[in-house]
Amino acid sequence: MTPDYLPFHANPKKPDFTPPPGAVDAHCHVFGPEALFPFAPERKYTPVDAPKEKLFALRNHLGFSRSVIVQATCHGSDNRALVDALTASEGTARGVAVLRKDITDAELQELDRAGVRGVRFNFVKRLVDTTPKEVYREIAERVVRLGWHIVVYFEAQDLEDLTPFLVSLPGIVVVDHMGRPDVPAGAQSASFAAFRTLMADHENIWVKVSCPERLTAAEPPYDDVVPFARTLVEAFPDRVLWGTDWPHPNMKSHMPDDGVLVDVIPKIAPTPALRRALLVDNPMRLYWPEEIGGRS
Numbered sequence: 001m002t003p004d005y006l007p008f009h010a011n012p013k014k015p016d017f018t019p020p021p022g023a024v025d026a027h028c029h030v031f032g033p034e035a036l037f038p039f040a041p042e043r044k045y046t047p048v049d050a051p052k053e054k055l056f057a058l059r060n061h062l063g064f065s066r067s068v069i070v071q072a073t074c075h076g077s078d079n080r081a082l083v084d085a086l087t088a089s090e091g092t093a094r095g096v097a098v099l100r101k102d103i104t105d106a107e108l109q110e111l112d113r114a115g116v117r118g119v120r121f122n123f124v125k126r127l128v129d130t131t132p133k134e135v136y137r138e139i140a141e142r143v144v145r146l147g148w149h150i151v152v153y154f155e156a157q158d159l160e161d162l163t164p165f166l167v168s169l170p171g172i173v174v175v176d177h178m179g180r181p182d183v184p185a186g187a188q189s190a191s192f193a194a195f196r197t198l199m200a201d202h203e204n205i206w207v208k209v210s211c212p213e214r215l216t217a218a219e220p221p222y223d224d225v226v227p228f229a230r231t232l233v234e235a236f237p238d239r240v241l242w243g244t245d246w247p248h249p250n251m252k253s254h255m256p257d258d259g260v261l262v263d264v265i266p267k268i269a270p271t272p273a274l275r276r277a278l279l280v281d282n283p284m285r286l287y288w289p290e291e292i293g294g295r296s
Contacts, residue, residue: 006255007048008247012061013259017266019063020276024283026068027176027210027243030055030085031075037084040076047074050247052085058246062262067093068241068287070151072249073122077103079111086115094287096120096151099143101135112146117287118174119143123154123162133165144171149286155180156191163198172204172286174241177211178228184217187227199236206239206286207232209268209278213248213256220260229268237277241286242269 031050032039039046059067067089071082077100086095096118097111121136140150149172154162156179166173181192199205209229212222233240242265244258269275284292 006248006251008050008054009255009257012058012257015062015259015262017263019262019265019279020272021065021280022284023064023279024066024068024241024287025059025062025064025243025246026241026283026287027070027208028055028059028067028246029072029249030069030081031072031247031249032081037075037078037081039074040078042076043074045074045250047072047249048247052081052088055085055246056089058244058258062244062258065092066283066288068096068243068283069093070096070243071098071120073098074249079116082116083111083114089115091115098122099139101139103139105142108142108146112148116148118149118151120151120153120176123152123158124180137165137168140169140171147289149174151176153177156182156195159191159194159198166198166205167202172206173202174206174208174286176208177214177245178207178209178232180215181228183215183224183228187231192228192231196231196235199232199239203239206241206282207236208241208243209233210241210243211245212264213251213254213261214245219254220256222264223267226264226267229264230270233269233274233278237274238282240278241283242278 030052031047033049033051069082069085071079075081077098079097082095086093095116097116099119150169151174153176159179179195209232212225215225216222218224244261246258269278
């Protein structure tokens with residue numbers, strides 16, 4: 001089937017910035033290959049094949065050691081491609097799944113053994129059909145018993161309506177892509193201030209300072225997005241994560257060079273300590289706590 005967006009960059013540059021040892025790409029995807037792992041019939045877009053081999057080769061090229069693979073909507077709640085990649089990674093990847101409301105405890109345990117450590121709730125209306133918040137809350141209460149966290153994806157204009165739900169969730173809540181702020185409105189805008197207040201008031205809420213290529217109103221190197229990400233990194237250094245978002249699903253304006261994306265990191269995390277927290281300490285604490293004494 002013909003994909004609905006541009007294919008990923010065929011030859012990304014070697015980044016000028018060298019990530020610290022042990023760095024984690026904390027938001028990326030695997031798609032298919034469709035012949036082995038068919039896409040969901042209810043999907044809102046059809047991706048290109050982006051198999052685990054390509055992901056791990058890119059990770060090495062960019063200078064990262066580990067990956068967090070996030071289930072995207074095109075695979076729905078069929079997590080087989082995700083589990084296949086986690087198994088092949090030999091412990092160097094963790095996963096964030098999408099779950100059916102009727103998933104069994106045995107299936108949850110199987111995902112946990114494979115390396116899944118979170119569940120994703122998507123509120124972006126152009127990507128998914130509406131799921132009742134009560135369903136999400138029931139799923140959240142089940143997965144936190146496994147030590148998992150919740151990942152939420154929404155757009156800035158929906159923050160006010162979603163806030164009561166977000167603050168009611170148990171455990172750690174990670175917001176994808178800075179809550180998709182309105183970049184032309186500026187980092188001093190009321191909407192971005194509301195997001196900063198949400199994080200300041202709720203210490204269980206984390207954020208991914210990722211996807212400048214989706215948020216920008218300009219061209220690479222995405223300098224208009226830097227003030228948003230840097231504000232969050234400096235204000236909440238122990239609750240920020242970073243990821244490539246490879247292979248950049250549903251991108252239609254342009255396809256970013258992943259090496260250029262890596263070179264944004266020192267602009268948003270200007271000191272070695274902030275970069276280590278963003279790329280190593282925080283993702284390790286959340287996804288590999290057993291290696292730092294935090295999970296039995």
